[in-house]
Amino acid sequence: MSGDEPTRDAGGNRALLQRAVAHHHAGALGEAIDLYRHVLNAAARADDGTETIDVQGEVWRLLGVALRANGDPTGALDALDNALAHTPGDAAALVERGAALQDLGRSADAADALRAVTPLTSESILGHASLADAYRALDQMDDAIAHYRRLVELAPDLIDARINLGACLQETSDFAAAIACYRAALAADPNAGAAATNLGLALMEFGDLDAAAAPLERGAALDPTDPLALNGLGALYLRLGRTDDAERAIRRAIDTAPGHAPAWSNLGNVHQDRRRLNDALATHDKSVSLDPDNAALHWNRAMTMLLSSDLEHGFAEYEWRRHTTDHAPPGHDSPLWNGGDPTGKHLLLLAEQGFGDMIQFARYA
Numbered sequence: 349m350s351g352d353e354p355t356r357d358a359g360g361n362r363a364l365l366q367r368a369v370a371h372h373h374a375g376a377l378g379e380a381i382d383l384y385r386h387v388l389n390a391a392a393r394a395d396d397g398t399e400t401i402d403v404q405g406e407v408w409r410l411l412g413v414a415l416r417a418n419g420d421p422t423g424a425l426d427a428l429d430n431a432l433a434h435t436p437g438d439a440a441a442l443v444e445r446g447a448a449l450q451d452l453g454r455s456a457d458a459a460d461a462l463r464a465v466t467p468l469t470s471e472s473i474l475g476h477a478s479l480a481d482a483y484r485a486l487d488q489m490d491d492a493i494a495h496y497r498r499l500v501e502l503a504p505d506l507i508d509a510r511i512n513l514g515a516c517l518q519e520t521s522d523f524a525a526a527i528a529c530y531r532a533a534l535a536a537d538p539n540a541g542a543a544a545t546n547l548g549l550a551l552m553e554f555g556d557l558d559a560a561a562a563p564l565e566r567g568a569a570l571d572p573t574d575p576l577a578l579n580g581l582g583a584l585y586l587r588l589g590r591t592d593d594a595e596r597a598i599r600r601a602i603d604t605a606p607g608h609a610p611a612w613s614n615l616g617n618v619h620q621d622r623r624r625l626n627d628a629l630a631t632h633d634k635s636v637s638l639d640p641d642n643a644a645l646h647w648n649r650a651m652t653m654l655l656s657s658d659l660e661h662g663f664a665e666y667e668w669r670r671h672t673t674d675h676a677p678p679g680h681d682s683p684l685w686n687g688g689d690p691t692g693k694h695l696l697l698l699a700e701q702g703f704g705d706m707i708q709f710a711r712y713a
Contacts, residue, residue, distance in 0.1 A: 361387050365407065372410065377418040384411040405434030409441045416444065421451035439465055439472075447478040455485035473503050484516055492516050507537050514546055521673075523554040530563075541570035545577040552584055560584055568597070575605035583614050591621055609639035613648045620652050628652045643671035
């Protein structure tokens with residue numbers, strides 16, 4: 349019998365549980381999981397009237413917490429369901445169950461579960477973090493932002509909370525607030541590479557290219573294998589006219605992550621900038637093959653097609669602009685003209701480019 353084999357008496361089981369909790373707190377998750385299971389197995393076998401541990405719900409919950417922390421959300425969900433079968437309404441177990449659902453990518457289920465329990469645990473850091481993550485995955489940004497803000501209030505030292513809040517604000521184009529979040533994260537931890545990279549990207553989107561360089565370079569230095577930092581740095585260098593530096597950074601991003609579609613697209617932009625249009629088209633084709641639903645990649649490919657005088661395919665690809673953030677035409681409730689005979693009908697023309705393009709193409713009307 350091993351030293352960790354449970355005894356049949358309640359005192360032995362409680363001692364074993366204390367050892368399991370001690371392992372858990374020390375980060376020895378594998379040992380804790382084994383001991384929690386020993387305790388539960390001993391309790392299940394105690395069918396002869398012998399006194400046994402009377403907190404099976406708590407042990408199941410602890411097992412679920414340990415399994416989730418150890419990267420097994422499926423096992424954690426099963427353990428937490430057992431915990432709730434013993435102790436229905438246990439708020440801690442309900443929150444952990446919601447977090448496990450989010451870990452499994454079941455964001456809608458996680459949001460439903462956590463909404464039901466959040467009023468019971470309004471101060472729960474895990475509850476707000478998991479619910480915010482679920483809302484973000486569901487693209488319910490206002491709700492995600494509200495919970496990330498509450499998470500920052502509850503845990504001001506939690507750097508990831510500030511970074512995630514900034515990312516949601518950036519996705520809703522609130523760049524000033526996003527930039528403030530990233531700067532607060534960097535003030536708390538100057539080595540937070542994700543905060544530096546996101547700060548640079550936000551500044552670049554905000555149009556402050558000169559200020560974007562330092563944080564993007566910092567992010568790439570802190571994590572030289574981060575394709576987001578390297579590709580962002582390359583995109584910035586390209587906009588600053590530093591084409592050689594741009595290509596080096598983008599190729600490093602591709603070497604690090606060959607499946608990172610935006611880096612291939614930016615490499616296509618480098619080729620286009622140098623008027624290597626055949627190389628640019630091949631590289632844009634590669635990027636679109638990696639992420640065929642990404643409108644920004646199609647937009648970049650459309651520009652190269654049009655520059656290559658492939659107007660038929662270029663203008664067809666150009667229709668993807670409607671799904672982009674930066675290049676979408678003005679919205680209108682009228683149906684789009686499909687190119688059919690307009691006799692007896694009215695066409696509403698809307699300008700979507702600069703004055704030069706508008707004046708030049710008005711003659712075709």
